[in-house]
Amino acid sequence: MGAVTRLISVISGGIGLIFTIFLVFNVLEKSPGDEKMQKLSKAIQVGAKSFIIAEYRILFIVLALLAVFLWKISSHSMAISFLMGSIFSALAGYFGLSISTRANSRTTYGATKSLKDALTISFNGGAVMGMTVVSLGLIGLGGVFFLFDGNVEIMSGYAMGASFAALFARVGGGIFTKAADIGADLVGKVEANIPEDxxxxxxxxxxxxxxxxxxVAGMGADLYESYVGAIFSASVLGGIDYSIKGAIFPFFVASSGLLLSILGIILVNLFIKKSDNVEPQKALDFGTYITSFFQAIAVIVLSKIILGSFKPALIAILGMMVGILIGAVTEYYTSKKPIDDLAKSAPSGPAPLIINGLALGMESTLLPVLFIGISIVLSFKLYGLYGIAIAALGMLSTLGITLSIDAYGPIADNAGGIAQMAKLDPHVREITDKLDTVGNTTAAIGKGFAIGSAALTALALFASYTQEVNISVVDLNHANVFVALLAGAMLPFLFSSLVLKAVGKAANLMVEEVRRQFKEIVGLIDGKAEPNYGKCVKIATSGALKHMVLPSLIAIIAPILTYLLLGKEAVAGMLAGATVCGVMLAIFMANSGGAWDNAKKTIESGELGGKGSLSHKASIVGDTVGDPLKDTAGPSINILIKLMSIVSIVIIPILEVFLS
Amino acid sequence: MGAVTRLISVISGGIGLIFTIFLVFNVLEKSPGDEKMQKLSKAIQVGAKSFIIAEYRILFIVLALLAVFLWKISSHSMAISFLMGSIFSALAGYFGLSISTRANSRTTYGATKSLKDALTISFNGGAVMGMTVVSLGLIGLGGVFFLFDGNVEIMSGYAMGASFAALFARVGGGIFTKAADIGADLVGKVEANIPEDxxxxxxxxxxxxxxxxxxVAGMGADLYESYVGAIFSASVLGGIDYSIKGAIFPFFVASSGLLLSILGIILVNLFIKKSDNVEPQKALDFGTYITSFFQAIAVIVLSKIILGSFKPALIAILGMMVGILIGAVTEYYTSKKPIDDLAKSAPSGPAPLIINGLALGMESTLLPVLFIGISIVLSFKLYGLYGIAIAALGMLSTLGITLSIDAYGPIADNAGGIAQMAKLDPHVREITDKLDTVGNTTAAIGKGFAIGSAALTALALFASYTQEVNISVVDLNHANVFVALLAGAMLPFLFSSLVLKAVGKAANLMVEEVRRQFKEIVGLIDGKAEPNYGKCVKIATSGALKHMVLPSLIAIIAPILTYLLLGKEAVAGMLAGATVCGVMLAIFMANSGGAWDNAKKTIESGELGGKGSLSHKASIVGDTVGDPLKDTAGPSINILIKLMSIVSIVIIPILEVFLS
Structure with missing residues (x-):
């Protein structure tokens, strides 16, 4: 196979980056609005930058230590690959964040002109994150694949690097966002009685x-990890079953997905341009469907040419469909009938609302499990363990456009905030609200997609682990494996508990600071003096950073300890327990949280007494309970299960050599 | 081996029953108090009886259908054994309930004389439940063992019968108790502003x-099921490894435990009698420790004589210790420092209290998993799968006294209620409150014990299943098994969701009825007219019965469907997933719920603002959220995981024959 073939992903990734540059120009050339809007946008930029730099400082210290460790016990190539995996993730996060925090006021300004303009800017701003993630992911992993001739250990280092960066981004970002949110809401909205934003x-x-x-950054790093993990495990398992062709097929599938995502993004832009009365949801859905459609065709062709069979294509398409279906389930449980029913319990007070919200989240685990289950069984039947990895890959192959749509949401949300803070004409806010509503839907779908892809990726990594350490059987009849399964099932609970407590502590400090400012800054409440925004950003930052390390340790210690105490089969059992229980908990938390959020919005829209009513108060309690579940603990579990798998793949073989 | 040896458990069970009759007389000969107290006690008796008869009506219809089914596809012996298993459970529930609802006013009356009297009556009242459960359990299973010469299939029918009765008792009783509780609290305490009771x-x-x-009845049926399940699985696995000696050893261990529980109960009575200033907690603890101590000696002797090794004794003692340790963990997380910390978040409102309570419950999964894990690994290392069953058996062998202490709690609670309702001297209420406080601790320990024993029993049943259907390997590397594991992990969530919703619906009807009575019955609030108690009992009853069937179906359908779709190895995977995830969820729910309950009590005792403060209001929300988690959904999961295992053991071999 020629060098060009092996370099396919680096080439496609390069094309992706060039396209991203166009997108960046396209966004930045738009007007950032008047001085006030620019000032607000600037404050958000500075805050985001200061957080991410502080986060990366800690991340890089941890990375450096781990890299030295890997160098010593493995090879310098492994260490370099590991660093690349995480630095590329950090870079993607940095670029994505830089643009999303610049696209916000531009979207607001666009909204002063038309919905079309605002939609285009926010979508293209999100697309920068989407395209950077997939481009850097492909260039990085593809580059390592090329440079080290498909060496599995060294590729696994790359995936581990991606996982570490993701953990810090998700946990740190999750704690930051909820501490700030609770602080802003509890003191600002409830105590000082001033509106949102x-x-x-x-x-x-x-x-x-x-x-x-x-x-933006947290979700991006999460999906970057899934993306890298899915390609990696497919390449490993494919290499075992079909040698080089099997190992290279995943890179082709990812490459075509990337290129077709570019096409999809362009088509969405055209769709918006051509429509007279554009509906944002329709434009975005169009992007997903058209990209998926072309990718399905591409996969059929690639599958037949490279592997001489249509089966892999069938599996990849199945994976794509499952991704879309799980998104739809998440949307159903956080919008339609279930939310109307849930909201109806609000007049009885916060307790019934919370019980019913918990029940809703628990119920919502059924369908995703069904879809994931069917796809696993069929993929395995058609193509063995490789099949499972291909399903995960198929789901993630169109990540370029999926993540673009996902990252669009927070930009639209921010744009609305800026419109509010800058006291623009209400009709501007109307437009941004329209975008924001769609953003909530895409966020719900995105969360479902992130969980679904994490589940399939974790399973593919699980399979890669058993292959890498030569375990032919993971027998539940063996006590060590069963105990490890039990312990694994416990870990997502323990991890969530740490994360939830971290949010509580950080939020407490934030509440105190906001109260202090209202009390000590003379004229603040009358709008005559300015608050100290920077101090609040600093508190959220330090709270997030202080508490993100302990939960992360679980992911490293658990596999190593399990291996030392119970053996390598038990590690597989532990991963299985953590995966199945973690997926349930993640779905449950995401959907309960999303449901309470939307029940509150339903009531705020005037139903069941509307704003200020007792129902509304109850719904605020529900929303506050749900926030850290859906935005911190839930999404972080995605990372936990992937990171533990990849740590096992990297570390256990090394430990085996050392201890033998 | 002689007939007497084989009949050992029937003989011990008979002795247990005779002792129980003494206990019954001992309780009933006490004065039931004045007319008013008798009237209240009578109302509770009638209510309990009408519920349990209504429940048994539905139970017996289901049992009859299943018995006919078993008769047709298996044998009439199987059907009879199945009916015996459930009818004995129902009988134990009926007797226990009859006495507990008669011991309540007698305890109140005893409290008018002294703490000693009150403690003795309530403890002996609870001991009737404890002894009936173990006696009938041993006579029944031991009788089937004797009559059918240790036939495993027929014994499994008995265990399945026990499981069905337990499910209805736990789910039905759990829905009843919380619907009534929420109705009484929400309208009575909050809206009408009248005190508890x-x-x-x-x-x-x-x-x-x-x-x-x-x-009383729910917990009794739950532990009856664990008890029968543990003896059954130990007998099955022992029979495989050590033939008749292995099969009969568990019956000896259970018999000695039963006889020593009698001794323990007598010693507790003496302890109370001899103490000048008896501390209830000490008296009860003394009972647990002294019985465990003698049972440890007995097990050492039995183990050496029957199996010629000390290893089984070591394992059984380990199991006993784990049971006590898990109880201690539960107590820690629902009383000491964690509760003080949790209560401190109440002043910030219900949302932080709920988030921190959720985090506490999640954290509390760590230690029980550690203890269970260690006991499984050691037992397996020492004695294979049989070892795991012996650990479960060891834990449950002293159930006679453990359950007595457990059932004491509700009697003391009721006694306090009667003192309040009958407007007795405050100092009577002081005594019953003292007993009640201890009851809360024993309830927490009991809940932990119920979960721990369910986990070990479920694992032992899992092992029995794999042996019964001749699966040598349950390989997680096989897609069907992994998918089943995933589906199994989902089931406790789905089941909990159904149960929680059922409580919500039944509670709603109750709330409406109580409101209606306050509105329509003239003079009720001034104490000049009597409320219609019966109507409320009826509503809770019908709510419970209507909603207990659907969740039960899960336990039957899941194993069968998994078998048909994915095969018998996958059934094992499904059971494993449900067990590990179910155990976590059960611990989490029990401890979160218990923690909120006690945080509320802490605040009511005057801390953080005391009664009527905003903290108190927040703590009431927490308590109301926690109630159905800890008293309905959590305990019901124990049954779900055991019942699915036993259904698999019974049904899958039969289906295998039919479909081959």
Missing amino acids: DPRNPAVIADNVGDNVGD | DPRNPAVIADNVGDNVGD
């Missing part, structure tokens, strides 16, 4: 920064 | 009935 609220900038670091 | 509250009798049907 009011510039007098000292935590308002931190809140807007939080949307970006949580939903 | 006020006779003007129409739901007050239903509430007191609920304590009995939930915590």
Whole structure:
């Protein structure tokens, strides 16, 4: 196979990057609005930058230590590959964040002109994140594949690097965003009685920064990890079953997905341009469907040419469909009938609302499990363990456009915040609200997609682990494996508990600071003095960074300890327990949280007593309970299960050599 | 081996029953108090009886259908054994309930004389439940073992019968008790502003009935099932490894435990009699420790004589210790420092209290998993799969006294209610409150014990299943098994969701009824007219019965469907997933719920603002959220995981024959 073939992903990734540059220009050439809007946008930029730099400082220290460790016990190539995996993730996060925090006021300004303009800017702003993630992911992993001739260990280092960066981004970003949100809401909205996104609220900038670091950078790093993990495991398992052809097929599938995502993004732009009365949801859905359609064709062709069979294509398409279906389930449980029913329990008070919300989230695990289950069984039947990895890959292959749509949401949200803070004409806010509503839907779908892809990726990584350490059987009849399964099932609970407590502590500090500012800054409440936004950003930052390390340790210690105490089969059992229980908990938390959020919105729209009613108060309790579940603990579990798998793949073989 | 040896458990069970009759006389000969107290006690008796008869009506219809089914596809012996298993459970529930609802006013009357009297009556009242459960369990299973010469299939029918009865008792009783509780609290305490246990509250009798049907009959049936399941699985696995000696050893261990529980109960009575200033907690602890101590000696002797090794004794003692340790963990997380910390978040409002309570419950999964894990690994290392069953058996062998202490709690609780409703001297209430406080601790320990024993029993049943259907390997590397594991992990969530919703619906009807009575019955609030207690009992009953069937179906359908779609190895995977995830969810729910309950009590004792403060209001929300988690959904999961295992053991071999 020629060098060009092996370099396919680097080439496609390069094309992706060039396209991203066009997108960046396209966004930046738009007017950032008047001085006030620019100032607000600037404050968000500065806040986001200061957070991410502080986060990366800690991340890089941890990375450096781990890299030295890997160098010593493995090879310098491994260490370099590991660093690349995480630095590329960090770079993607940095670029994505830089643009999303610049696209916000431009979207607001666009909204002063038309919905079309605002939609285009926010979508293209999100597309920068989407395209950077897939381009850097492909260039990086593809580059390592090329340079080290498909060496599995060294590729696994890359995937581990991606996982570490993701953990810090998700956990840190998740704590930041909720601490800021709770601080802004609890003191600003409830105690000081000023509206959402009011510039007098000292935590308002931190809140807007939080949307970006949580939903843009955090989500991006999460899916970057899934993307890399899915390609990696497919390449490993394919290499075992079909040698070089099997190992290279995943890179082709990812490459075509990337290129077709570019096409999709261009088509969405054209779709918006051509429509007279554009409906944002339709434009975005069009992007997803058209890209998926072309990718399906591409996969059929690639599958037949490279592997001489249509089966892999069938599996990849199945994976794509499952991704879309799980998104639809998430949307159903956080919008339609279930939300109307849930909201109806609000007049009885917060307790019934919370019980019913918990029940809703628990119920919502059924269908995703069904879809994931069917796809696993069919993929395995058609193509063995490789099949499972291909399903994950298929789901993630169109990530370029999926993530673009996902990252669009927080930009639209921020744009609305800026319109509010800058006191623009209400009709501007109307437009941004329209975009924001669609953003909530895409966020719900995106969360479902992130969980679904994490589940399939974790399973593919699980399979790769058993292959890498030569375990032919993971027998539940063996006590060590069963105990490890039990322990694994416990880990997502323990991890969530740490993360939830971290949010509580950080939020407490934030509440105190906001109260202090309202009390000590004379004229603040009358709008005559300015709050100290920076201080609030700093508190959320330090709270997030302080508490993100302990949960991360679980992911490293658990596999190593399990291996030392119970053996390598038990590690597989532990991963299985953590995966199945983690997926349930993640779905449950995401959907309960989303449901309470939307039940509150339903009531705020005037139903069941509307704003200020007892129902509304109950719904605020529900929303506050749900926030850290859906935006911090839930999404972080995605990372936990992937990271533990990849740590096992990297570390256990090395430990085996050392201890033998 | 002689007939006497084989009949050992029937003989011990018979002795247990005779002793129980003494206990019954001992309780009934005490004065039931004045007319008013008798009337209240009578109302509770009638309510409990009407519920349990209505429940048994539905239970027997289901049992009859299943028995006919078993007769047709298996044998009439199987059907009879199945019916015996459930009818004995129902009988134990009926007797236990009859006495607990009669011991309540007698305890109140005893409290008018002294703490000693009150403690003795309530403990002996609870001991009737404890002894009936173990005696009938041993006579039944031992009788089937004797009559059918240790036939495994027929014994499994008995265990399945026990499981079905337990499911209905736990789910039905759990829904009843919480619907009544929420109705009484929400309308009586919050809306009408009358104190707890006020006779003007129409739901007050239903509430007191609920304590009995939930915590006495429900808990009894739950542990009866674990007890039977543990002996059964130990006998099966022992029979495989050590033939008849292995099969009969468990019956000897259970018999000695039963006889020593009698000794323990007598010693507790003496301890109370001899103490000048008896501390209830000490008396009960003394009972647990002394019985465990003698049982440890007995097991060492039995183990050496029957199996010629000390290893089984070591394992059984380990199991006993784990049971005590898990109880201690539960107590820690629902009393000491964690509760003080949790209560401190109440002043910030219900949302932080709920988030921190969720985090506490999640964290509390760590230690029990550690203890269970260690005991499984050691038992397996020492004695294979048989070892795991012996650990479960060891834990449950002293159930006679453990359950006695457990069932004491609701009697003391009821006694306090009667003192309040009958407007007795405050110092009587002081004594019953003292007993009640201890009851809360024993309830927490009991809940932990129920979960721990369910986990070990489920694992032992899992092992029995794989042996019964001749699966040598349950390989997680096989897609079907992994998917089944995933589906199994989902089931406790789906099941909990159904149960939680059922509580919500039943509670709603109750709330409406109580409101209606307050509105329509003239003079009720002034104490001049009587409420219609019976109507409230009826509503809780019909709500419970209507909603207990659907969740039960899951337990039957899931194993069968998994078998048909994915095969018998996958059934094992499904059971494993449900067990590990179910155990976590059960611990999490029990401890979160218990923690909120006690945080509320801490605040009511005057801390953080005391009664009527905003903290108190927040803590009431927490308590209301926690109630159905800890008293309905959580405990029901114990049954779900055991029942699915036993259904698999019974049905899958039969299906295998049919489909081959």
